[in-house]
Amino acid sequence: MAAKILLLEDDINLSELVEEFLIDEGYEISLVNDAEAALNLAYEKHFDLWILDVKVPLGDGFSLLKELRQAGKNTPAIFLTSLNTASDLKEGFDAGCDDYIRKPFELVELALRVESILKRSFAHKNENYEDLGDNYKFSLSSQILYKDDKALTLPSKEIKLLSLLLKHKNRFVSVKQIFEELWDYDEEPSELSLRAYVKNLRKILGKDSIINQRGRGYCYDRG
Structure with missing residues (x-):
């Protein structure tokens, strides 16, 4: 069964590129372009991974993930962002992310990060x-x-x-x-x-x- 991924990205060209690439990699993708839509979908459906842009309309990725974590949602999350300072990195991990990819990035790098987190997550679920x-x-x-x-x-x-x-x-x-x-x-x-x-x-x-x-x-x- 294909892993289900919620992708939040407001850059149309990038979002379509990433969506198409991840589908080709065998994942099932739900694409949204604002924080509100991402929040609603994260509550409504089960996902194996969230990939979240930080600077998006109707909110931001950091606040979105904080809210989901406070609500007890423990789905692994990767931030995609052009922010690159140490304080930005800290804020991302404080919000509860599992990984952090700086833009611009290679799609191969994204695939490796996604695969690594999903392996870890499924191993965690299958433990006794x-x-x-x-x-x-x-x-x-x-x-x-x-x-x-x-x-x-x-x-x-x-x-x-x-x-x-x-x-x-x-x-x-x-x-x-x-x-x-x-x-x-x-x-x-x-x-x-x-x-x-x-x-x-x-x-x-x-x-x-x-x-x-x-x-x-x-x-x-x-x-």
Whole structure:
């Protein structure tokens, strides 16, 4: 099935050129030329990727993407723009884009960027997740914790601990095994640190999500 792409570009010649090129590459394209039309279409239809010009009628690409992100829309997005300062770049990524292509650009470069993002996106969708409740999920393959489909940044040992407990869900993992898994051979294991990691994970996942028993260790338990 062809990936569906929303293309926002108000330059008629460029938009037709890009549309034709991407169709030839095997994608299904919906072309619009103003921010309002793009916003409406992004709400109405599912897309695998948004390609957004920044300077467009009835708004701008940065504000458009910010609004969509705030509404919980997580479709990957690429900005096309003639803006090229560091502050413009920062504004684009702050708005929530995944990539940023400066005009003028080669169509081959656009194709490579599109392919890269779609591969990443589809891989993300096909991962196996542990549903942790309250819109949290954890990918055992990529070792990433998500909240509302947004990746959270956690210290590496907390991620390792969560992964270990999920692999042994509803079974106790001994403190000895946790020490062996979390600490490198040249590090000194710390029970105080372990308790801190557990406390932090409980703050995120619920105070009853991880239980511990003296002599048995720790267990992830969602009932």
